[in-house]
């Protein structure tokens with residue numbers, strides 16, 4: 686097995702130290718397209734027929750988009766939007782759309798994330814919470830790791846009193862193939878600080894994400 690030259694692909698997924706990695710992969714786009722062409726032939730298709738002529742190019746472009754989070758970093762997406770603020774009540778951004786790809790089948794994971802924290806002298810620009818979710822979702826993932834990465838990123842950036850993340854998602858590898866269970870949802874959570882220590886705080890968060898949103 687050839688290991689990637691990109692440390693972010695080989696490292697422990699819990700380890701956030703690789704997040705600024707901007708190294709380019711060694712495989713060229715032409716080689717990637719060639720691989721897709723082979724895949725089409727293996728599937729019994731004719732890659733030269735009109736409808737498939739540009740498919741290798743499209744597939745590579747689409748996969749690059751779906752994994753663009755490998756080339757993003759917390760530093761860049763934050764753009765300095767962490768502010769000193771004397772706030773100490775729960776901040777919750779809920780119903781953040783998640784479009785990720787499972788690392789076992791490279792099929793879509795579609796769902797939403799709910800992210801809360803209790804500030805401890807610092808708040809983060811609200812959109813940046815969604816951007817953090819987006820950065821980690823746009824990688825090959827398992828839902829559990831995605832959930833933990835979002836929680837640990839916020840915990841590391843803000844050192845808040847606590848962070849709570851719940852991700853609810855449906856996995857196309859369980860819907861369209863394999864066990865074929867449409868309608869199944871997986872719920873994962875990561876609780877840090879007071880959300881893990883105090884049942885009432887956790888309950889307040891769970892109640893807030895349970896009630897029907899006014900918008901949406």
Ligand SMILES: Nc1nc2c(ncn2[C@@H]2O[C@H](COP(=O)(O)OP(=O)(O)OP(=O)(O)O)[C@@H](O)[C@H]2O)c(=O)[nH]1
Nearest residue numbers: 787788789790826827828829856858859862863864
């Ligand atoms: N824990 C976890 N498992 C996942 C996630 N996405 C996909 N999987 C599972 O990864 C497992 C891979 O199992 P394998 O037996 O190696 O692969 P498979 O033969 O394609 O498995 P089936 O999906 O059962 O047909 C499956 O059980 C998937 O449901 C995820 O985000 N988290």
Ligand SMILES: [Zn+2]
Nearest residue numbers: 787789790858
């Ligand atoms: Zn899968």
